[in-house]
Structures are given as structure tokens and as C-alpha cells.
Amino acid sequence: MFNAVIFDLDGTLLNTIQDLANSMNAVLSHFGFPTHSVQKYKYLVGMGMANLVRSALPEGSFNESGLPRYIEMFREEYGKRWDEAARPYEGIPELLDELAGRGLKMAVLSNKPDNFTQLIITKLLPSWKFDAVYGERPSVPRKPDPAGALEISRLLGIPPVEFLYLGDSGTDMDTANAAGMYAVGALWGFRDRAELVAHGAKAVIEKPEDLLKFL
Numbered sequence: 001m002f003n004a005v006i007f008d009l010d011g012t013l014l015n016t017i018q019d020l021a022n023s024m025n026a027v028l029s030h031f032g033f034p035t036h037s038v039q040k041y042k043y044l045v046g047m048g049m050a051n052l053v054r055s056a057l058p059e060g061s062f063n064e065s066g067l068p069r070y071i072e073m074f075r076e077e078y079g080k081r082w083d084e085a086a087r088p089y090e091g092i093p094e095l096l097d098e099l100a101g102r103g104l105k106m107a108v109l110s111n112k113p114d115n116f117t118q119l120i121i122t123k124l125l126p127s128w129k130f131d132a133v134y135g136e137r138p139s140v141p142r143k144p145d146p147a148g149a150l151e152i153s154r155l156l157g158i159p160p161v162e163f164l165y166l167g168d169s170g171t172d173m174d175t176a177n178a179a180g181m182y183a184v185g186a187l188w189g190f191r192d193r194a195e196l197v198a199h200g201a202k203a204v205i206e207k208p209e210d211l212l213k214f215l
Helices: 017-030 038-044 049-056 064-081 092-101 114-124 147-156 170-179 193-198 208-214
Strands: 004-007 105-113 132-136 163-167 182-186 203-205
Touching: 004 147, 017 038, 017 049, 017 064, 038 049, 049 064, 092 105, 092 208, 105 114, 105 147, 114 132, 132 147, 147 163, 147 170, 163 170, 163 208, 170 182, 170 193, 182 193, 182 208, 193 203, 203 208
Parallel strands: 004 105, 004 163, 105 132, 163 182, 182 203
Antiparallel strands: none
16 A cells, blocks of 8 residues: 655656756857757756766866866756746646545655755645655765655655655666665656666556556
């Protein structure tokens, strides 16, 4: 029996890819580097801001000591435009309404920096109460380490086996399995079925309302 749901943020609750792509491309253009398509960014995001920046920069264009200035510029650009195109996926509001109505606990766990995660949830999903919202924090290893998911389990007082974990990437499936939660892959997000299955998805769903069949 499942009594709680942990959601990934980008690619699961919200379609944020256009704003992420526009922000990083602004950084690349500033330095005269080639930009990337939105489709390519779907495979660059998901492992935290530093890894996104590192992956988007041309090979050989930076060293690790110089990386922070690119990260800071990306943070500034994203701060200007994080809500220009980002919206909940179709069916997400209805799913959240149904879960709340059934009394399930709901939480968000993202590799996006915690300050942006808190801001985005507050501004773009204001109608729902999440019992825990965590982004990447210096004190907690980012996904796929299960530390954040297990922290939510302890905070809510619900055993890991009673959690559904919904995400759109192999990183999310790895996190869920490492935490002992039920890994459900979201096909409306940034990655494909093959990746989700390869990383141990227990189930893969095509639309948000399909999550309800596990309840």
C-alpha cells in the first residue's frame, strides 16, 4: 500500500526545458560558443546545475578552476527567465488534486539548486501543499544518491516501501531503487522508455493520471 509520492521536478511536474535551454544558450552566446537545441538539453539536464554547465560548454573551453564563472553566469541568466515558458504538464494539476483528496503525502526532490526549487514550486504550483520540497543542497548528496529521498521518508514518518517515486530519468529510477521506493517512470518528460527501463523502472506511465492505478 502506498501512502506518499515523491516527485521529480523538471520533466515530471513541470516542463522547464525551454527556460533552461535559453539561459544556457545565453551564456554560450556571450562567449561566442556554439549553442544547443532544446532537444539536446533534455539529455544535459538532470544532474545538477554544475553538470549542466560543464556538459554544455565546448570541450577544452574551460578548466575546473574557471568553471564557477560560467555557473554563476548561468545562475544569473536562469534567474531572469525561469518562469518565461515553464508550466505544469497537462494532467499534473488534476493528479495533484486527486492525490491531495485521497490524503496522500506529497514531496518534491530535485537536483535543481534548492533556492530555485523552492521558488518554482511556490510560484508555479501554489495550489497544492507539499510536505517536503528539496533541491540540491551542499549538505546532502544529489540524486541518484538516496540520501534526499530517505530524508523525506524520515521527515514524513512513512517507510520507504510505502512511497511511489515518479520521475522522468534514469537518475530518478536509480534514486528510487536505492531508497527502496517504487520507481515509476514518466514518459511525458525529457527521457525515453528505454532509459527508464534500463535503470530499473518498476512501471512506466504515459500520462499523469496513470499513477492513480497504483493506489
